[in-house]
Amino acid sequence: MLSFTEENYLKALLHLTIETGDKEEAGTNEIAAHLNVKPATANDMLKKLKEKKLIDYEKYGKSSLTTSGRKLAIEVVRKHRLWETFLYEKLEFTWDEVHEVAEQLEHIQSSKLVDKLDKFLNYPVFDPHGDAIPTAKGEMKVPLKKTLNEQEIGRSCMMIGVKENSSSFLQYVDKVGLSINKKIKVLSKQPYDELIEIEVNGKRFSVSPKFAENILIVSEDVEPMNTKRKN
Amino acid sequence: MLSFTEENYLKALLHLTIETGDKEEAGTNEIAAHLNVKPATANDMLKKLKEKKLIDYEKYGKSSLTTSGRKLAIEVVRKHRLWETFLYEKLEFTWDEVHEVAEQLEHIQSSKLVDKLDKFLNYPVFDPHGDAIPTAKGEMKVPLKKTLNEQEIGRSCMMIGVKENSSSFLQYVDKVGLSINKKIKVLSKQPYDELIEIEVNGKRFSVSPKFAENILIVSEDVEPMNTKRKN
């Protein structure tokens, strides 16, 4: 059984390597900075995690997750994002409030709890930030994320989140019939005033670019593993 | 901000004193035993909690919660029982599975989370063990708990839990239309075979004493603070 601290180191390493995409391994200072501890502190823990065969690490070298370390890290991320989804969907939290509480909830140990929560939420694929939720098997497909204004004309996409949280914006979102996991089709863009015509729930609306750039979407086509977010 | 450990000591003290009803204070060994630590360990913590003015304690004396200590302890109990209710009502946990996970969840720090959870569960009054859930204001009415077979003829009561968990029993409970918070009226008891005739949802059933003694109920009349459970 891992401690909260150990879990947080594994998660940090996952975020700094695989999730950020371009790197296979991370340095001690980098890990320390991410976790708000001093390099000396991180160094101790890295030695400990190496001992437990959860990471590969050699003195003065970079660190990376082993297969079992990665599996555990993904488990934590899964829990984090399921809890964020729960808070957002069921408890009326806003998308910017969920992360802090999920940082605590992600460490609750109970495989039954995770699986039942997943079921209760109807096996969600994206969390309120639009990040992919790993499945029970540890698979995580990562979407081509963009904002609604970046979507090409004539294509469909799915709303996965918002970038703004003002009540006026949210009320507008609601009025148009949009919410997470809703299908949106981009019908046209008006060259003159840049208004974007979309179809939601079979109804048509014209929205401003300002509105559209605060709607996070994922294109229908989803490709494997590669995201930028760290929540 | 209190640590998990400190919260557990306060909760232990609440359970050993107010909740068990007959005592105002608890001894060091007793507290240690309840928390599965050695008396020396408990002694250190009691000194620390006294320093923080959360308990009253004098060397070689018994300990008791101060007003602020009691308030915090009740907060933890509130969270514990709300989470148990959540697990039971929403995630299909059985009544004997909820406690262990709630022991972890009760330490999550977020007043918004607690309040929203309470609302989401529709402000439940009893947890799956039939224990009263303290309100947001820290009020906790404690019911006259008994089992269905102990209820007098002609009186109504409310189901607050079960004492058994076999699927055959649970299916029976379900078939009769019973669940937590359901009203039950005891119509009669057959002297010959001791069958109890009850009314649930306007329908009448006869149940055996064996069945009835595994149904936890609370009489309509509720009186202030005094329960025996420690979950």
Place this chain on the structure above:
DNA sequence: TACAAATGTTAGCCTACTCTAACAAAATAA
């Protein structure tokens, strides 16, 4: 009342996690 048993406290030690200060190695720039 005196003594034994039960209860509570202290001292000393341990592990986990954190820090600062000093030092070593690696990477980069002159």
Place this chain on the structure above:
DNA sequence: TTATTTTGTTAGAGTAGGCTAACATTTGTA
């Protein structure tokens, strides 16, 4: 290719929470 900066490590120390062994106090009983 040497010097400097960046990065990483070690040593020593602190806090929280836990333990054992020894000791002190209180309680209950003979």
